[in-house]
Amino acid sequence: MNTNVRKFSVEPYKPLQAAVTGLHGLLDHIGHSSRLEFVSLVTYSSQLEVLVAFTRELDVIKTELLNIKLSDKFNLIEALKGVEKLILMEWGSGIPCNVILVVQDNFVNMNSLCLPFSFPGNLFICSLGPEVLRNPLLPVTDENMVNFNIHLMQPEVPVSSHGVVQMFVKLGEKHYASWSGNLVCGNLNSKITLSPNPEPCFKVTDFEYNTYTVDNNLEICGFIELKHLGSPAAVSRHLVLPYTPPSPYHGKGHGSRHPSHSGEGDDESLDEGHTPSFCVLLHGALKVENMAALCQVGNDWYGVLFSWADSKKKSNLMLSFLEPGRDSIPWLGDMNALHIPLEAPADDEAFPVKPADKKSYSQNGVAWIRQAGIQSDIQKILRHARKIPEKTQQFYKELNRVRRAAICLGFLSLIEGLAAILDRECTLLPSSTHPACAIQLTHAAQALRDSASKDHKYSIAPMKMSF
């Protein structure tokens, strides 16, 4: 998601006009290359003023640009803070946004800016002043910055309206070029574009860092049922749209509308609509079968294609870029170690891939740091004790668990205490209790006191009785 917040504080007539012309050109370019882009327009004088909230109606922004009034007050730091807050409120921290800052001159110490923003994206500082700015080294404080870049843009000197317009053209061509590539599955393929544009991904692990880039050929490796896929984390999500070759576009003449809505254009789009597209076929089948296609999007980088419907029930093909690397979905195992077997294994056999280790919460260990932990373990033993002989096995199992843990932790006084508790429990048994109960309790208490039971590998066995 590239989102533009434009910042204005342009004083005399000439730079403002040039900026408006340049931005109109840029908006035309955006409207053409990235139709789903949201743009917002803000200014700052004494406080941040949102002139146009985020919208895809770029004409509204164009109109509002013409109404910009100048003011003599400006505070860049406060303005940027306001912009950051605005974007975080609207989009959160995960969606890349571009901030295009248009200022007249270099009256700010760049080092004092609170940058980078806590969202990924770019900040373009477009300085229209006559002086050439030194390339500012901006402060970096946050690990998030790796996906945030700051660009300083200036028109060529001597500054002219034409130079300003050219600067915005350059910005548009470089940062708002629409991505196009191929979605491939064996011999079937579709020319596609992704919205928003895919970005390279930077990843640091304990031992290395890597920049992963997106291939132009997104090749499907095979298919996976959604129930096996879970909801894996994605670094970004993109709509997969069939690529439509650009209609003739005139960068100049910002007032003109796209010429495509005439008769001939319609015929063409009608034709395209009736040419079978692999994209549409794939989407239909993924939706019906509740499946996803795993595709390789870069070196050691995978993506997942699935059918996605927004709240309005319009269905679309979505591509999630997974975390780069081979272990992005742990329960599928190594992503580079999948294959299509000649015969599919039984449904529950293959997935999920069982991890080597068992987590503490499924290990039945003890947790005695808090007293309640010890107390509930002992109460459990006593509960079973009173139900001997039905619960003899459970009684010894719990007894041995506590005893073994106590040995490991060097908590020998607990074992003695447990013996005492069992002895006392014996004396408290009501007369209706099964006789085996007293015998087993006495046996267990003795065994606990026995020195052999200080060995953690030893297990106390029930006394054999022939009742």
Add this chain to the structure above:
Amino acid sequence: MLTPPSFLLEESLHPANHKTIFILDHTPEFGIQRESLIEFDFNKARAPGFIPLAPVAKSLWTCSVECAVEYCRIAWDLFPTGKLIRFVVSDWKSHVLNSWNSSQQTLTHLLNGLALIGVPPPPNSDPDPSKVYSINHGLQAAVSIMCESTDQQHEKRTSLNENTVPVVNRCRVICITSVTNRDKIVELENKMLSELIVGNKFAASSDLLIPVDLCEFIILNVGPTLLENIPRHKVANILESEMHSVKTNGGLANKLTSLILKHYNLASTTVTGIPMKEEQNASSSANYDVEIFHPAKAHETLFKGSSVDVDQIKSLKEGFEYYTVTLKWSTPRGLTASEMHNCTAMHRITPVDVNSRPSSCLINFLIGGRSVMLEVIRRGGLKSLSHLLASHSGQIYMHSLAIGRSPHEDPPSISEGTGGRVTDYRITDFGNFMMQNRLFPIKGSKVQSSTLKRTKTRLDRHTKFWPMTISSTVIFNYKQYMEPILNIMLQPELRESDVVQCKQCIFSLIGNEAKHEPLHIMNTGQRGKGVKTSREEQYKQLWAELEAFLRAHCVTDKHINVLNCLLEVRNRDASDTFDKVDVDLALKELDQLNAKVERASVIRATTDSPLSPDANFHSTHSKTVLELWVSKFCRQKPRPDFVGLSTAQLMPGGRLKAKLYPQFKERPAPPGKGGKASSRVPAIIGD
């Protein structure tokens, strides 16, 4: 393009938490039972005449062991690899309980080691003056194991890849001991530093060992005298130290909990309002809270965007030094496993109080395969689902969900773009294709290359002849007549019985045609273009497409065999009926065929096998009847297969390429047998 500044990487790369060493004081003093009495007599309300039990107490040793083990439990639950912890026990000498190897990085291994070490010896039990009880033995051992490479460090150090970042050996030592005054702390630091200098010198002269670049030395001073804490300070370039004084049991556990959150950058979430049924009273349910730990990044979506009022959900945990974020349990409704949530990150979790009843209730709920959404209240009172708790293969994950506005809102429908108006896609067939090409993990050993390299050939073949719409195909619409040929031909290798089955299928079609049986479209629920075609036309289209299909799949001898069978029977069939047809009709038929072939050539892949009809033959009309006769019927007996075909490779466009005289280059024939060898060269074998 995206290269972060180097100092930033230095902080993220090679963290100290890759190698942690616990040094546990096992001197007689730690065996003494101190305070922390545990009341475990629950029978106070019982009948008269019972003997009250004395409470039990933990020793300092037990306290430090259980806290250190808890530290490992949390670390290993959250990070299955790469976060290694070793235990060193120090009494009159040092004992190392495990190695850096992952097989020894488990609680079971550690607990077994601790059981063998046992409790510290009682004071003055051993009058042997040569046995000096001290924590210093542990420091020495810790330094020598810091210099041992872990598997990951070793792999990176020996990597031949020039992009590998040089390994920085950062380590953390957590020493649980007891000292009486600050001078002793300085003594410990100096001892550690001198051991490090000696150890590094030794490591530098060894190929296998790795010198320590930075050691974080954390002294946890437990005991009766509470010294003032010493914050982190630099002792030397390679040693930073800090000291925390704690009371036994509770104090030590709390301190280590705060430290582990810092050491691994973790955070706490309290899931509130979990409805649980009471065992005794199943009709009513009470609400419980469960606290979990997880990497702090799981909260990023909440704090990075300012749409959530942090102060409202974040609170200091009672009795502890850290904050917990409270999120509300949201009863899952209508959630299916196959739903794809917009998940931006996922992290493993572990319950803080692993055995408490509410914790195990939540854990069992999740392990059982159900999932839980967590809800956060945003500024302005709007509720959002911010996280999803779910287990995958017995491990519980916290998925962070995107809570901001979606940039995908109001997307263009897929039906508006290219191919959107086509209504007769072979959706069901593509569904079957997907089912046949499902991915599964390879069982067994480590693998080379990538998944795509492994599956590409198969996908290429399965899609080689794959018309996308119902109206552009015939054979796939008449599946009941065509199976099993359509499936069998996709197999990489055919058995003799497969060939027979395919041939039978062809023969039965021939039979149907001879009996003038019309072809019925199988009712698959798919919308087909209801184009009415005559029976003859149907068969003609069918044969032409089947031939193209078979040609596309000529990968082995046996596959070609099936194609040959088709060509053969079609020709014979034509000859049988020839005498009833006059030449004019034959020519007309030929024209139709010609037109047909041109149309079909869009989807057909041709081969240059000796039996394929001559492409020129169809496109020229200037042939005489004799030529037609000769070319069509004078090869009743097909020649045996060109041997090269069996070894032929499929080229783009369906052409086959066979290498002639392959052994000439590979194995120069010995001079004596030259003549013999050349006679075995496959050549065109005519009749």
